[in-house]
Amino acid sequence: MRHTIPFVGVMTKRNLSLGAAALFILPLVGVLLFSGCETESVTQTDIKVEPNYAGLPVGQSMTLTASGWNNYRWSLSESSIGHLSAYTGRSVVYTATAGRGSTQTITATADASVSTTESSTSSSTNGVPSTTTTTPYSGAARIIHQ
16 A cells, blocks of 8 residues: 655655655654653662571571671561571671571561652653662571571
């Protein structure tokens, strides 16, 4: 099917190629302007807990250290078989108090505030609203009580 477009003036090969390019580019520009685009200002990475796997005799303690973010919160899967020296910080001391043969999972969690900028002409006066979301990242160690 061939479409005829009315044209006033002198038709040249250059006018025809620019017109075809405009027919392709203009809809593309419209989609980009009105659909929005998101960017994040934080590089996402995992939290690493060292050691991440160990055997620990009941009654003994060990130090666990987290890396990858800042401001860690620590938690236990089974608080009845062990305890932590603290629940915040980069390093904690874990003590196995009971449960010979049990497995304890110790998790370090950090919240990363990620600023997301979404470009859209209809959402704000400047066309670029910004939102901040908090995403938790975590890493864990498995400790086998011996």
